Amino acid sequence: xxxxxxxxxxxxxxxxxxxxxxxxxxxxxxxxxxxxxxxxxxxxxxxxxxxxxxxxxxxxxxxxxxxxxxxxxxxxxxxxxxxxxxxxxxxxxxxxxxxxxxxxxxxxxxxxxxxxxxxxxxxxxxxxxxxxxxxxxxxxxxxxxxxxxxxxxxxxxxxxxxxxxxxxxxxxxxxxxxxxxxxxxxxxxxxxxxxxxxxxxxxxxxxxxxxxxxxxxxxxxxxxxxxxxxxxxxxxxxxxxxxxxxxxxxxxxxxxxxxxxxxxxxxxxxxxxxxxxxxxxxxxxxxxxxxxxxxxxxxxxxxxxxxxxxxxxxxxxxxxxxxxxxxxxxxxxxxxxxxxxxxxxxxxxxxxxxxxxxxxxxxxxxxxxxxxxxxxxxxxxxxxxxxxxxxxxxxxxxxxxxxxxxxxxxxxxxxxxxxxxxxxxxxxxxxxxxxxxxxxxxxxxxxxxxxxxxxxxxxxxxxxxxxxxxxxxxxxxxxx
Amino acid sequence: xxxxxxxxxxxxxxxxxxxxxxxxxxxxxxxxxxxxxxxxxxxxxxxxxxxxxxxxxxxxxxxxxxxxxxxxxxxxxxxxxxxxxxxxxxxxxxx
Numbered sequence: 001x002x003x004x005x006x007x008x009x010x011x012x013x014x015x016x017x018x019x020x021x022x023x024x025x026x027x028x029x030x031x032x033x034x035x036x037x038x039x040x041x042x043x044x045x046x047x048x049x050x051x052x053x054x055x056x057x058x059x060x061x062x063x064x065x066x067x068x069x070x071x072x073x074x075x076x077x078x079x080x081x082x083x084x085x086x087x088x089x090x091x092x093x094x095x096x097x098x099x100x101x102x103x104x105x106x107x108x109x110x111x112x113x114x115x116x117x118x119x120x121x122x123x124x125x126x127x128x129x130x131x132x133x134x135x136x137x138x139x140x141x142x143x144x145x146x147x148x149x150x151x152x153x154x155x156x157x158x159x160x161x162x163x164x165x166x167x168x169x170x171x172x173x174x175x176x177x178x179x180x181x182x183x184x185x186x187x188x189x190x191x192x193x194x195x196x197x198x199x200x201x202x203x204x205x206x207x208x209x210x211x212x213x214x215x216x217x218x219x220x221x222x223x224x225x226x227x228x229x230x231x232x233x234x235x236x237x238x239x240x241x242x243x244x245x246x247x248x249x250x251x252x253x254x255x256x257x258x259x260x261x262x263x264x265x266x267x268x269x270x271x272x273x274x275x276x277x278x279x280x281x282x283x284x285x286x287x288x289x290x291x292x293x294x295x296x297x298x299x300x301x302x303x304x305x306x307x308x309x310x311x312x313x314x315x316x317x318x319x320x321x322x323x324x325x326x327x328x329x330x331x332x333x334x335x336x337x338x339x340x341x342x343x344x345x346x347x348x349x350x351x352x353x354x355x356x357x358x359x360x361x362x363x364x365x366x367x368x369x370x371x372x373x374x375x376x377x378x379x380x381x382x383x384x385x386x387x388x389x390x391x392x393x394x395x396x397x398x399x400x401x402x403x404x405x406x407x408x409x410x411x412x413x414x415x416x417x418x419x420x421x422x423x424x425x426x427x428x429x430x431x432x433x434x435x436x437x438x439x440x441x442x443x444x445x446x447x448x449x450x451x452x453x454x455x456x457x458x459x460x461x462x463x464x465x466x467x468x469x470x471x472x473x474x475x476x477x478x479x480x
Numbered sequence: 481x482x483x484x485x486x487x488x489x490x491x492x493x494x495x496x497x498x499x500x501x502x503x504x505x506x507x508x509x510x511x512x513x514x515x516x517x518x519x520x521x522x523x524x525x526x527x528x529x530x531x532x533x534x535x536x537x538x539x540x541x542x543x544x545x546x547x548x549x550x551x552x553x554x555x556x557x558x559x560x561x562x563x564x565x566x567x568x569x570x571x572x573x574x575x
Contacts, residue, residue: 097555190535204534233541234534302518313495320496322568327561333571339498351497352507355488356514358495372521374531379524381532413513429535453536 001026002160003476006069006217009163013058013068020058020068024051024112027070031114031161036137038152038161040075041083042115050112057110066224067110072156072165075116076123077208078197079103086199087119087131087149090319090326090345100197101229102166102208109224114162118152121347122316123173123201125149126418127409130349135406138181139477140443144403147177153211154181158444159480164221165211170201171304172398172422174209175434179398179446182436184463184473185211186218189453190429191236194229202311203234205304205426214473215435215463219243222456238454246457247464252286254462257391259294262421262448268401270440275397278437278447281469282395282462290391294383299376300423301416306360306373307427312350313357319345352412381428384450393462394450397421398434402443425450435463436472444472483512 001023004012012018024047031042047070054068078084078096080103085091099107106113120130128136128151136151138144139159146155153165154177167174169187178185186209193208200206210221223244228237256279263272279289321327321341328344331337343351360369387394400420409415425432430450437447447466451459467473483491488508492499499507553566562569 093559095559097552097559191538230543234538236536236538296524299520299524302520305514306518306521317496321561322570323556324559324561331571334573335496337571338496342496343498346497351495352510352514354495354497355491355507355511356518359483359491359511360518362491362494368522369518371531372524372526373518374533375526375529376521376524378529378532379526381535411513412510413517416514416517427535 002030005213006163006220007214009069010065010220020051020054020112021048024048024070027114027162034159034161036139036155036159037134038118038136038155039072039115040085040118040133043082043113047112047114054110054112064109065220068112070112070114070162072115072117072153072162073103073113074150074153074166074168075119076168076199077103077166079113079116082116084116087121087133088345088347089132092132092326094325098197101194101231102198102225105224117156117165120149121350122199123149123168123170124349124353126176126415129406130347132347138403139480140182141403143405144443145406147180147403149173150211151177154178154183157183157211157213158477160476164217166208167211168198168206168208169426170205170308171426172419174211175398175422175432175448176419178211178434180403180444182444182475183211183213184215184218184436185209185434186222186456187425187432188222188226188456189431191234192456193225194232194235196229196231200315202308203315204311205308214467215460216247219247219460241457243457243460246461249461251462251465254287254393255391256282256287256289257292257387257394258289259292259297259394259396261294261297262396266400267397268440271397271401271445274438274440274445275447279395281466285465285469292387292391294387294424296376296379296383297424300380300427301420303373303376303380303427304423305416306369307377309353309357310361310370313354313361316354349412377427380424384428384430388452393459396448398446398448402440402445421448431456431459433459433463435466438472483508483515
């Protein structure tokens with residue numbers, strides 16, 4: 001049952017082949033016997049209650065497409081009455097008093113939350129090793145990282161512990177773990193999915209999206225997640241399409257751009273080989289390929305590591321030990337309360353990024369760092385604008401390597417390089433996807449698709465057509 | 481631009497973080513490595529380029545200022561470390 005895709009489960013529920021309660025219990029059992037550490041909280045009782053309600057709705061023909069389908073919810077989304085930790089000791093005792101808009105939409109659709117998935121603390125990390133709850137293991141090889149920050153969500157879908165998962169992507173946090181775990185992940189255009197109740201890391205970059213086995217599945221989930229929200233002033237009021245409508249369109253004549261900067265030094269040979277093989281597959285389907293240049297993309301790392309820390313230092317100032325979250329023992333005065341609550345509650349990487357941000361925003365340095373980074377961000381965005389005059393989609397690797405060994409990357413700067421190909425899409429606000437495209441040394445390789453603004457349905461169409469020609473997305477680790 | 485321990489200590493205080501001597505040494509080293517990485521930004525000529533504040537160049541939406549939410553303070557304060565009479569309690573600030 002767990003090997004079925006989301007689309008197949010939807011079909012089975014509609015034909016009454018099984019009930020939501022049956023599949024929910026099945027996935028809960030799988031999660032409980034799993035050793036991947038993919039979940040921070042398993043919400044068994046709540047899930048079975050939601051499944052019961054879903055079964056009633058199905059029996060009364062009062063259901064939507066996803067009613068009764070279980071999922072893993074990244075622990076960054078506030079879920080009313082359920083612990084929402086964001087992977088941090090700071091929020092280990094935080095029971096969210098309200099629902100994020102994404103949670104609300106998923107609840108209204110009748111989906112069943114199996115639990116809250118593990119993640120790098122406050123979504124800062126590329127390996128899931130920054131979680132207060134310990135690292136998630138990659139289901140393809142338990143000695144490897146699953147990627148981050150949505151590592152629990154990616155591992156959960158890859159190991160078939162949940163038919164789909166939610167993720168958030170600030171610099172690659174949906175696409176990179178999707179790539180490293182061999183699943184399909186979509187980061188929509190900035191503003192497509194509401195950020196309300198999604199614990200903020202870098203507000204001008206954060207965007208939520210679906211993580212699934214297939215593009216078809218991702219379209220169904222995005223249909224539920226997307227849409228304007230008056231509670232998020234950066235959410236877009238642009239009409240939401242039916243993301244399944246264009247899935248079957250022909251991609252004959254599709255113009256693919258390959259940025260030469262995405263195939264330069266540092267790219268693993270095995271990854272490059274799989275990517276080029278996937279590109280050939282598209283050519284055989286009638287697409288044409290053109291080399292393009294995104295000259296400023298090499299500055300994506302320094303730009304991101306100014307913009308994101310600046311925004312996080314501001315966003316995380318709310319974690320002060322006063323209104324919620326961790327408070328140190330016996331504070332001697334208010335300043336001691338702030339200082340100790342924050343340094344005891346935050347992990348090392350979070351503290352580092354807060355300090356970089358505090359420094360870059362401090363008097364005398366603002367122009368040299370933040371303002372300069374915002375200007376370069378404009379240049380990076382202009383590169384894509386130019387590219388999309390000539391091509392329909394930009395393709396390349398998601399990550400320069402396959403999943404690396406747990407504990408092997410120790411210095412922060414080397415870890416930052418893992419995001420080299422994913423950051424640009426966030427800085428420009430563009431939608432991006434990772435789809436399974438092969439294996440190197442028995443580890444999954446993801447192909448990245450970056451589209452123009454609001455082109456989610458085109459990306460899903462391209463990915464779906466590829467998945468009809470290939471079977472990489474159907475591969476699951478043997479023991480699962 | 482390179483940071484010494486005194487400067488890092490000052491930055492930590494600005495961010496209301498407390499570093500032990502050992503952490504101060506490690507962080508000074510790591511923050512300098514990160515600053516060296518972001519220093520690449522200075523290579524780019526960006527005179528006259530408009531800083532990008534919003535990926536879609538949207539302007540802030542305004543709405544009518546009206547009360548929509550009900551008073552839910554008990555619910556919100558139930559997760560606070562310390563409260564009393566509807567207030568959040570912290571150590572005495574003024575004697």
